Structure formats: structure tokens, C-alpha cells
Amino acid sequence: MFALNRQHHCLNWVSTFMKKSKICSVGQTSTPLPFLKWAGGKRWLSDRIVELAKPMKGRYIEPFLGGGAVFFALKPDAALLSDVNAELINTYRAVRDNHEKVLSLLAAHHLAHSKEYYYQIRSYKPRCVYRKAARFIYLNRTCWNGLYRVNLNGQFNVPIGTKSAVLMPTDDWPALSALLNSAQLICGDFEDAIAQAGKGDLVFADPPYTVKHNLNGFIKYNDSLFSWSDQIRLRDAVLSAKRRGARVIVTNAHHESIKDLYKQHFRLESVSRASVLASSAIHRGRYQELLIS
Numbered sequence: 001m002f003a004l005n006r007q008h009h010c011l012n013w014v015s016t017f018m019k020k021s022k023i024c025s026v027g028q029t030s031t032p033l034p035f036l037k038w039a040g041g042k043r044w045l046s047d048r049i050v051e052l053a054k055p056m057k058g059r060y061i062e063p064f065l066g067g068g069a070v071f072f073a074l075k076p077d078a079a080l081l082s083d084v085n086a087e088l089i090n091t092y093r094a095v096r097d098n099h100e101k102v103l104s105l106l107a108a109h110h111l112a113h114s115k116e117y118y119y120q121i122r123s124y125k126p127r128c129v130y131r132k133a134a135r136f137i138y139l140n141r142t143c144w145n146g147l148y149r150v151n152l153n154g155q156f157n158v159p160i161g162t163k164s165a166v167l168m169p170t171d172d173w174p175a176l177s178a179l180l181n182s183a184q185l186i187c188g189d190f191e192d193a194i195a196q197a198g199k200g201d202l203v204f205a206d207p208p209y210t211v212k213h214n215l216n217g218f219i220k221y222n223d224s225l226f227s228w229s230d231q232i233r234l235r236d237a238v239l240s241a242k243r244r245g246a247r248v249i250v251t252n253a254h255h256e257s258i259k260d261l262y263k264q265h266f267r268l269e270s271v272s273r274a275s276v277l278a279s280s281a282i283h284r285g286r287y288q289e290l291l292i293s
């Protein structure tokens, strides 16, 4: 009974909050913005990728989904979305299947947010898929820089950040949910998703960036390693997909080792973006990435 009252209170509160801040609550935006902040996110490059991707004929396949910037910008009719991060995939499934439930739980986090509350929720392990999803979105929006990092036991361990807005005027949950409705969501390794690409499909792959000469040959990402041999495995997987008649777009580090990996069978394009990471103006500038198609 208490839980029902609490949910009712949150839904009322959400509706007042939406009216006051003119939030799109009924799927009003034609292109909804991604709802997660994700390291290496491609929101800055999504216009160019959408241009390359259109016209879409077959299925859109994105094996490193992260924040899904390109999926939400492209709005394909049918998609296979995949990532190795199980909590991430659970979150997309929950938003797809019952965004009202996720939103009411998120509103409760919004109302209760404080430093103490953040650390309580960070150590809390809900079992219900919707509670898990609301916790994931809450932590993503209030942790340091939207980072996702887990310790050796798989527990999220990013400290609280400077942002405190959990619900945002730009969220269009009904539109996000409607778009996800056309998607099959899978948790797993990229090779399994790419193996499903056939004639007319489009694969967009945005892997963690690793280059060959890194001190120990790999970098740490999430709770697993994305090694140089994973980069070779990815190249082989997209090349096989291309040979089966799929179109392929890959983003990666602008580095000789990556160029060598792809130059024989793919077209390479340099794209540059303003660096927002450097703390001093002297170090801020533009840096290059590679668009492979």
C-alpha cells in the first residue's frame, strides 16, 4: 500500500514537473535525445553517420551500443542493438517495455537526491528490472562525468559528480520507448551481433579505442579488456559482414595501427572534434578520429 501511494505521489509530481518545465511527455519530439551520457559517445558525429547510413534498407545493427547516440539520431524501422554491459541492456529493455514505471522510480530518485542518498543507492542492489534501470539512469546522471566503472566484484564505484538534475526537460520517454520498440536488445559480445548481419543490413560499430602500441598492448574498459586481438576480431567480423552484402561503418582511433588494419578493404576518412576533456585552454584543441566505411 505504501509503495503504491509513493508511486502515485511520484507520478503526480512528474506530471506537475513536466507541465511547469514544458517537458515533452507524450512523444512530441521527432528525434529524441539519448538518455545516457556515455564515454566515447558519438552524439557529436551522428549527423555524418546518419548521412552515410541513409537510405536505410535492411536492419540496423549496433554491436557497441553505449548511449546509442547514432541509433536515436537514425531512427531505423528495425534494429539489433547489443552491448556486453548487462546493466545497460537491462536499462534499454526496461525503458522500452514500461517507461512510465521507470520514470516514476526516477522521479523518486530526483526528489531524494543528496550526497548521502547517492552513496546509499550506489551500494543498493535491486532485483526488479525497473528498479535496476532507474538506479542505472540515476547514477549515470549524478555520478562523476557520467562514467561507468565497476570494481573487481562488478560493483559500480564511480563517486558523485557535480550534476544534480535527474529528470531533464529534454527527456522524451514515450518517444524513446517507441523507438526502442522496433529493436531487438541483446547482451553479448560484438561478434555474435555482427554475425547476424546479412545483405542490405547496416552495421555501425563504435568499439572502445585501443591502439597497437599501448604500453601493455591493451586498455582497461568496463570490467573486461578490449585488446588488440579484439580489434583484429572486429575487423575480421565486419569484413565478413561486408562480404555477405551488409554495409559497414566503424569509428576508431586515428592511429597508424588502425589504418593498417582497415586500409586494404575499406574507405578511411578523418573526422575532427573539439576536445572538451583538457582542463587548461592551452591543451584544448581539436583531435582526430577515423571513420571507416
Ligand SMILES: C[S@@+](CC[C@H](N)C(=O)[O-])C[C@H]1O[C@@H](n2cnc3c(N)ncnc32)[C@H](O)[C@@H]1O
Binding pocket: 038, 039, 040, 041, 042, 043, 063, 064, 065, 066, 067, 068, 069, 070, 082, 083, 084, 085, 188, 189, 190, 191, 206, 207, 208, 209, 221, 222, 226
Ligand atoms: C565507445 S562505447 C560506444 C558508445 C556509443 N557509440 C555511444 O554513442 O554512446 C563502447 C561500448 O562497447 C561496449 N563493449 C566493450 N567491449 C565489448 C565487447 N567485447 N562486445 C560488445 N560490446 C563491448 C562497452 O560496454 C561500451 O558501451
